[in-house]
Amino acid sequence: MKEFFGLSKVSENSYGFLREAEGAWSWQHLSFVFLLLVLMTVLAIWLGMRNKHRSDKQKNMVLVVCAFLINGFELLKIVGLCIRCQNALHWLYVLPLFLCSLQLIAIPLAAFCKGRVKEASLDFVFLFGILGAVFGTIGAAQNYSAYPTLSMDNVFSGITHTISGFASIYIGVSGMMSMKKKNIPIVVGLIVAISILAYAVNLLVDYNYMFLMNHDGTPYSLVYNLVNGNRVLYPILVVALFILYIGLFDGVYYLIQNKLQNKKAAATETEN
Numbered sequence: 001m002k003e004f005f006g007l008s009k010v011s012e013n014s015y016g017f018l019r020e021a022e023g024a025w026s027w028q029h030l031s032f033v034f035l036l037l038v039l040m041t042v043l044a045i046w047l048g049m050r051n052k053h054r055s056d057k058q059k060n061m062v063l064v065v066c067a068f069l070i071n072g073f074e075l076l077k078i079v080g081l082c083i084r085c086q087n088a089l090h091w092l093y094v095l096p097l098f099l100c101s102l103q104l105i106a107i108p109l110a111a112f113c114k115g116r117v118k119e120a121s122l123d124f125v126f127l128f129g130i131l132g133a134v135f136g137t138i139g140a141a142q143n144y145s146a147y148p149t150l151s152m153d154n155v156f157s158g159i160t161h162t163i164s165g166f167a168s169i170y171i172g173v174s175g176m177m178s179m180k181k182k183n184i185p186i187v188v189g190l191i192v193a194i195s196i197l198a199y200a201v202n203l204l205v206d207y208n209y210m211f212l213m214n215h216d217g218t219p220y221s222l223v224y225n226l227v228n229g230n231r232v233l234y235p236i237l238v239v240a241l242f243i244l245y246i247g248l249f250d251g252v253y254y255l256i257q258n259k260l261q262n263k264k265a266a267a268t269e270t271e272n
Contacts, residue, residue, distance in 0.1 A: 005080050005152045015084050019148045024141035028149040033137035033158060040133065040162040041169060048173025059174050063111040063167060070163040071104055077156040097198040097209035099242065100132030102190075103164040110167075119178040120186035125167050126177040127187065127249050133165025142216060179253055188243055195239045212238055 002008050003018060010016040022028040051059045074096075082090045096104040106128075109121035137158055147153040171177050198209035208214050212235040215224035220238065227233040 004150070004155075006084050006147070007080075015086075017148055017151060021145055021147055022149050024144045026144070026149070029144040030138075032149050032154070033140075036137060036158050036162045037133065037165070040166045044166045044169035045173055048170045051174050056176075059176055060111060062170060062174075063107060063176075066163055066167045067108040067111040070107055070160050073156050073160050073163075074101075074104055077152060077160075080152050092205050093207055095201065095209065097194065097201060099128060099210060100136045100161055100164060102194060103129055103132060103167070104160070106190075107164070107167055110171075116183060116186065119180060120183045120190070122171055122177050123179055123183055124187050124190060125164070126171045126179070127168075127246060129164040129166075129168025129171075131245070133161050133168070136161030136164075179250070179257075181250075184246070184250060187246060191242045191246070192239060195235070195242070199235060210238065 006017050007015050008018045010018065047062055051062065074094075078091050078094050081094060082088055096102060103125060106121050106124045110118060110125050113121060140154075140157065140161075143154055143157060195210055195212065199212050201207065202209050202213050208216070211220045213231075214229070215221040223237045223241065224234055227237065
């Protein structure tokens with residue numbers, strides 16, 4: 001159990017893992033995340049289809065459970081990391097200020113709020129949950145290079161990211177999303193506000209929340225290299241990419257919806 005939490009004594013004054021990390025995209029990494037993603041998808045589709053025609057209250061109960069689970073696992077991880085690092089302030093470096101970890105805030109908002117805040121939160125989870133699940137599991141090269149696959153760091157991270165993906169798929173299948181155009185500014189505003197907050201925290205604690213200060217080997221590297229790491233242009237372009245993703249996702253969604261509505265209208269006219 002100590003080895004799972006990284007609490008094995010590796011030197012006189014430090015704790016960590018006695019096992020070596022298997023490495024990014026090793027068979028252990030890919031097998032583990034593949035299992036998580038399959039379970040995520042199957043459960044989300046099954047529960048979404050089962051609850052599709054049930055009341056909003058019944059549909060929402062699944063998100064309530066997700067809200068407690070995702071934050072419960074994250075809290076356990078934070079406590080474990082503080083103990084391992086022997087630093088009660090280590091939580092400053094695990095705040096929910098990455099794109100994928102924003103679901104720690106967005107899912108509870110979607111589960112417990114009402115009105116436009118709930119609608120916008122549901123849309124936010126629908127938009128970014130599956131993206132975070134993929135990047136936070138298959139694309140988590142740094143984590144799987146640094147820690148063993150079956151460690152607290154990767155297991156808890158894999159679970160929280162796939163809860164986000166589960167919530168995203170479930171919202172889509174059960175039809176909980178609103179995708180109202182009037183709520184788009186709220187979603188964009190949330191991304192911009194969190195990005196500004198993340199940038200400010202980065203300056204205070206010398207960190208890289210939202211990857212606004214430096215790239216991490218993911219597609220952010222393309223943007224970073226494009227502007228030669230410019231401290232002003234790079235974070236602006238990163239936020240612009242988030243907004244571009246929202247626009248593309250919404251555009252594809254509305255295009256599909258229009259085609260389905262036109263097809264339905266044509267079928268109705270034919271029957272009449």
